Every structure is written in structure tokens, then in C-alpha cells.
Amino acid sequence: MAVLLLAYIGLSTVVTNSYYQLMLTLVPVWAVLGLSWNLFSGYVGLTSFGHAAFFGLGAYTVALGLTMLNLTPWIGIPIAALLGAAAALLIGLPTFRLRGHYFALAMLAYPLLMSYLAQYLGLQEVSLPMRRDAPAAWLQFSDPRIYTWLGLGLLALALAISMVVENSRFGLSLMAIRQNELAAEAAGINVRMWKMRALMLSGAMAGAAGGFYACILLVVTPEAVFGMLVSAQALVVALFGGVGTYWGPLIGAAILIPLSETLHAELGEIIPGIQGVVYGAAIILIMLLAPEGLFWSLRDRWSRRSAEALVPGAIPVPIQKLPVMPAEAVAPKAPSGRTLLEVRGLCKSFGGLKAVDDVSFSVKEGTILGIIGPNGAGKTSMFNALNGVLRPDRGEALLDGQQLVGRKLHEICRLGVGRTFQVVRSFPRLPLLDNVLVGAYGAGLADEEAVAAAREAIARTGLSHLTDAPAGGLTNKELRLMELARALAGRPRLLLLDETLAGLGREECDAVLDVLHGLRAEGMTTIIIEHTMHAMLRVADELLVIDRGRVLSHGMPREVVEDRMVIEAYLGKKWLAQCST
Numbered sequence: 001m002a003v004l005l006l007a008y009i010g011l012s013t014v015v016t017n018s019y020y021q022l023m024l025t026l027v028p029v030w031a032v033l034g035l036s037w038n039l040f041s042g043y044v045g046l047t048s049f050g051h052a053a054f055f056g057l058g059a060y061t062v063a064l065g066l067t068m069l070n071l072t073p074w075i076g077i078p079i080a081a082l083l084g085a086a087a088a089l090l091i092g093l094p095t096f097r098l099r100g101h102y103f104a105l106a107m108l109a110y111p112l113l114m115s116y117l118a119q120y121l122g123l124q125e126v127s128l129p130m131r132r133d134a135p136a137a138w139l140q141f142s143d144p145r146i147y148t149w150l151g152l153g154l155l156a157l158a159l160a161i162s163m164v165v166e167n168s169r170f171g172l173s174l175m176a177i178r179q180n181e182l183a184a185e186a187a188g189i190n191v192r193m194w195k196m197r198a199l200m201l202s203g204a205m206a207g208a209a210g211g212f213y214a215c216i217l218l219v220v221t222p223e224a225v226f227g228m229l230v231s232a233q234a235l236v237v238a239l240f241g242g243v244g245t246y247w248g249p250l251i252g253a254a255i256l257i258p259l260s261e262t263l264h265a266e267l268g269e270i271i272p273g274i275q276g277v278v279y280g281a282a283i284i285l286i287m288l289l290a291p292e293g294l295f296w297s298l299r300d301r302w303s304r305r306s307a308e309a310l311v312p313g314a315i316p317v318p319i320q321k322l323p324v325m326p327a328e329a330v331a332p333k334a335p336s337g338r339t340l341l342e343v344r345g346l347c348k349s350f351g352g353l354k355a356v357d358d359v360s361f362s363v364k365e366g367t368i369l370g371i372i373g374p375n376g377a378g379k380t381s382m383f384n385a386l387n388g389v390l391r392p393d394r395g396e397a398l399l400d401g402q403q404l405v406g407r408k409l410h411e412i413c414r415l416g417v418g419r420t421f422q423v424v425r426s427f428p429r430l431p432l433l434d435n436v437l438v439g440a441y442g443a444g445l446a447d448e449e450a451v452a453a454a455r456e457a458i459a460r461t462g463l464s465h466l467t468d469a470p471a472g473g474l475t476n477k478e479l480r481l482m483e484l485a486r487a488l489a490g491r492p493r494l495l496l497l498d499e500t501l502a503g504l505g506r507e508e509c510d511a512v513l514d515v516l517h518g519l520r521a522e523g524m525t526t527i528i529i530e531h532t533m534h535a536m537l538r539v540a541d542e543l544l545v546i547d548r549g550r551v552l553s554h555g556m557p558r559e560v561v562e563d564r565m566v567i568e569a570y571l572g573k574k575w576l577a578q579c580s581t
């Protein structure tokens with residue numbers, strides 16, 4: 001990165017043509033805006049079509065600060081960044097209620113709104129007054145190269161922020177949200193707060209870029225700073241280069257800005273609006289050839305090639321074929337006999353459907369409670385009501401005396417409830433360790449402790465040999481264990497496992513059951529939903545049968561499976577009649 005930066009500085013010193021000199025200044029500006037877009041949309045996964053709102057706000061702040069308040073851009077740009085963050089807060093508060101396409105479309109409205117506001121206030125064209133007396137103090141240099149160097153300085157700052165974010169719990173939390181909001185929240189991540197932080201940081205970055213842009217252009221108009229092309233440029237450079245990495249906007253800006261500006265300079269008179277054509281063509285090409293962006297495509301190709309080069313002619317051994325180590329042994333702990341979870345009269349309805357109907361049960365510390373029931377019986381809804389995904393209509397759930405009902409998902413996680421979901425969500429490009437680390441961060445553990453907790457959880461699930469393997473190469477069983485490790489990394493007191501054995505063969509199932517036995521031996525309390533009866537009989541200390549939202553039976557596994565009501569619920573009255581005859 002430093003070498004590239006030095007090369008760029010070298011290039012800027014030899015270019016003399018003023019148009020190309022301006023182009024060299026614009027590359028870092030659009031790269032900063034791309035980084036700002038990537039910081040929010042790339043990591044969180046919510047597409048923003050409205051980053052021009054922050055950019056334009058920054059540009060107008062600097063321009064108006066200079067013309068009306070005699071404020072130097074050296075102060076104006078930091079204020080532009082602060083206002084960008086404040087605008088992000090105001091925009092985020094109502095807009096985070098929307099998801100997916102609705103969020104993206106709503107974001108379109110903000111730059112439009114600001115553009116109309118600027119026109120209404122008579123700010124169609126704000127020219128920055130000339131202050132040639134003290135160029136350094138007013139950021140008005142006659143040597144265009146200085147702007148390029150300042151732009152590079154701004155880029156270096158934005159890059160440093162992006163790197164810190166990407167390699168910290170901040171970035172990992174955002175990526176977890178991007179993959180699966182619900183699972184991230186269940187891992188203890190306060191989704192709304194992290195999204196807001198990301199948008200505010202992104203808004204600040206875009207505001208600063210806009211402020212600097214005003215100093216380069218010297219004239220600020222609504223179209224130039226709030227226009228659709230501004231938001232599009234932020235998005236296109238990041239998508240083209242690769243989202244979810246700071247390299248993406250850099251690569252995108254370094255290729256697309258010179259290309260579009262050169263074409264504009266050479267062909268602008270014959271084909272007006274050629275820049276828009278370049279961006280459109282770039283997006284179409286990238287979608288067809290490298291949908292995840294140039295960086296990821298090149299990196300994947302590079303890693304494939306180096307894997308082949310490592311053992312010429314040999315077929316690389318897939319990660320999933322590595323021998324599976326047994327879970328590391330831990331001294332067994334006798335169950336204390338204390339009640340850890342007490343559920344009383346839990347109810348949850350969807351319209352007229354009673355999905356959970358007056359469910360009461362308790363779980364003793366250090367035991368495994370298996371929950372079975374036909375499809376649609378209300379098992380997952382009960383889990384959701386227990387760990388805060390759904391708010392129960394009535395009833396209570398006490399974890400060691402602490403009320404869970406009424407608390408948010410991440411709060412319940414921090415109280416000591418770990419959860420896995422029916423569908424495993426991994427972060428395929430990240431190593432197993434990072435995938436598990438999300439759970440430790442979510443539980444609020446400090447950096448070093450979080451890494452230790454993640455490694456410990458990986459060891460407890462017997463995946464230590466895969467610690468650095470990317471999750472994308474794991475088998476179904478390993479992914480299930482990885483999700484279990486993520487739940488364990490938060491050091492929970494109660495584990496809620498939703499169909500952890502789903503889709504596994506007999507041998508794989510046995511391996512996961514061994515891990516669950518190991519956890520019980522360590523004193524872990526677990527509630528597991530499962531359809532596979534043989535597995536339930538092997539692992540559960542008690543069984544709870546739910547049918548049409550109600551508890552049908554609760555007791556020792558052997559007694560429960562011989563219960564006539566249970567057999568009827570599973571196999572129907574006809575079957576029961578045949579059995580009796």
C-alpha cells in the first residue's frame with residue numbers, strides 16, 4: 001500500500017497537463033467516497049443509493065463556512081465530517097426500520113431532498129472566494145499537485161480507519177450482521193447500534209470527502225454534489241473493485257475514474273455523458289465476469305493457483321477430508337440438580353394461531369432436554385420466545401431467577417443463553433476462528449479474552465485442526481459444529497440448539513452427539529430440538545413433546561416414547577389402532 005502511495009506521488013509530480021492533474025486529485029476523492037460507502041454498505045450489506053447526501057452536505061458546509069463565516073477549510077472539513085455523522089444519525093433513525101430494497105430506495109430520497117432544499121434556499125451556485133494571500137491557510141494552492149497530495153492524505157486517513165474497522169470487532173460484527181442479522185443478534189451483537197455506528201462513520205468520511213471536493217472545484221452546485229452520479233460513483237467504484245474490503249474502492253477508483261475522465265476529455269464533445277456510460281458498462285461487465293468485484297475474483301484465482309503450485313500435479317486435499325479429531329477431554333462434572341431454566345405459562349400467537357400455548361417446563365443444570373414434536377408444532381417459536389427473537393404474549397422464563405421475557409435478543413445472549421439456528425450461516429471467506437470469534441465479541445468479551453474463548457470453544461467442539469481453515473470449505477457436520485462453537489464462545493450457561501443434527505448422516509450425527517455428551521460432562525445445560533428419535537434417545541436426559549403449541553408429554557425418554565398420546569401425535573390414530581390389534 002505504501003509503495004503504491006509513493007508511486008502515485010511520483011506520478012503526480014511528473015504530470016503537467018492540468019486536466020490530468022485534476023484527474024489524479026479526483027481518484028483519491030472518489031476512492032474516499034467509495035471507502036465510505038463500503039464501510040457501511042459493503043460490511044453491513046444494506047445498499048445505500050444516497051451517499052451523495054453526506055458528500056453534498058460536506059461540500060456545502062465548507063463552501064458556506066468560507067463565504068459566510070470566513071471559516072478556513074482546515075476547520076470546515078472536520079466540521080463537514082461531524083455534520084456528515086450527525087446527518088447519518090438522523091437518516092439512520094427512521095431508515096433502519098426498513099430492510100433490503102426498501103432501505104436502498106428510501107436512501108435515494110435524502111440527496112434529492114437536500115438538493116431541493118439547497119435550491120429553495122437559493123444556493124444554486126456557491127463560489128468559494130479567492131484567498132490567494134495565504135494559500136496554505138485557505139487551502140487554495142496555485143500548484144495543483146498539492147491538492148493531489150492532500151487528497152492522498154485524506155485517502156490514507158480513510159484507509160487507516162477502514163483497516164482498523166475491518167480488522168476489529170467492529171468489522172466482524174458488521175460482517176456478522178451482513179450474513180444473518182438474526183444469528184448475529186442471537187450471538188449478542190446489538191445490530192441497530194452497530195449499524196448506526198457504521199453509518200455515522202461512513203457519513204463522516206463522505207462529509208470530509210465532500211468538503212475537500214468543494215476546495216478542488218471552487219464552485220458548489222446541487223447537481224455536482226447531491227446528484228445521482230455522485231451516489232452512483234460511490235457505489236460503482238466499490239462494486240467494481242470488490243465490496244467488503246478496503247481494496248475494492250481503491251481498485252475501482254484507480255481504474256474507473258481515469259478511464260471515465262479520459263474518455264470524457266477525449267470524446268465528451270461527441271458523446272456527452274460518456275462517464276455514465278463507463279459506469280453502466282463497468283457494472284454490467286463486473287456482474288457478468290466477477291460478480292463479487294475485481295479484488296475477490298483475482299484473489300480467488302491467485303489462491304487457487306498457489307494451492308496448485310504447492311504440489312504440482314496433485315489434486316489439493318479438500319479441507320473437509322482432513323481427519324476429524326475428537327473433542328478435547330475435560331474433567332466430568334456431576335449435575336448439581338439445581339433448576340437453571342424455569343418456563344411458566346409461555347404463550348405466543350400469530351393472529352388466530354396459537355403457536356406456543358401455555359407451555360411450562362423446567363431444566364436442571366448440567367442436563368440435556370430434548371424437544372420433539374411434529375412439523376409446525378411450535379418448537380422453534382418456543383425457542384424464539386425464549387431467546388427474544390419473538391416477544392411472548394404471556395408467561396415468563398427465568399434463567400437462574402432472571403427474567404428473560406421482555407429483554408432483547410442480544411441482552412438475553414449476554415445473560416448466558418447461546419443459540420444455534422436451523423439453517424447454518426457462516427462467513428465463507430473468513431477462517432473458522434473469526435466465524436467463532438463473533439460469538440465471543442457478541443458476548444462482550446475483551447479482545448484477548450474473546451480470542452481465548454473462541455479457541456477454547458473450537459477445541460470443545462473438536463475443530464482445533466481447522467481453526468484457520470476458511471468456513472467456505474467446511475463440511476455440513478463441521479459447519480454445524482462451528483455454529484455450536486460460536487454459541488459456546490460467548491460462554492453461555494444455557495444452550496438452545498435448533499435441529500443441529502439436521503441433514504447429517506448416521507456417523508456425522510454420532511460425532512456431533514459425542515460433542516454434546518462432552519459438553520454435558522463439563523456441566524453445560526442444553527435444550528435441543530430434534531426430529532431424529534434415535535439421536536434424542538441417545539443424548540437427552542429428558543424429553544418434552546410439543547404438539548399444536550401445547551406440551552403433550554414431559555419425562556424420561558423411554559417413558560415419553562411409549563406414551564400413547566405421543567405415538568398418536570407422531571403416527572396418527574390409525575397407526576395406534578393397528579398397533580393395539
Ligand SMILES: Nc1ncnc2c1ncn2[C@@H]1O[C@H](COP(=O)(O)OP(=O)(O)OP(=O)(O)O)[C@@H](O)[C@H]1O
Nearest residue numbers: 350353354355373374375376377378379380381382
Ligand atoms: N412469524 C410467523 N408468522 C406467522 N405464523 C408463524 C410464524 N412463525 C411460525 N408460524 C406458525 O407457527 C406454527 C409453529 O411453527 P414453528 O416453526 O414454531 O414449528 P416447529 O415445530 O418448529 O416446526 P418445524 O419442525 O417444521 O421447524 C406453524 O403453524 C407456523 O406456520
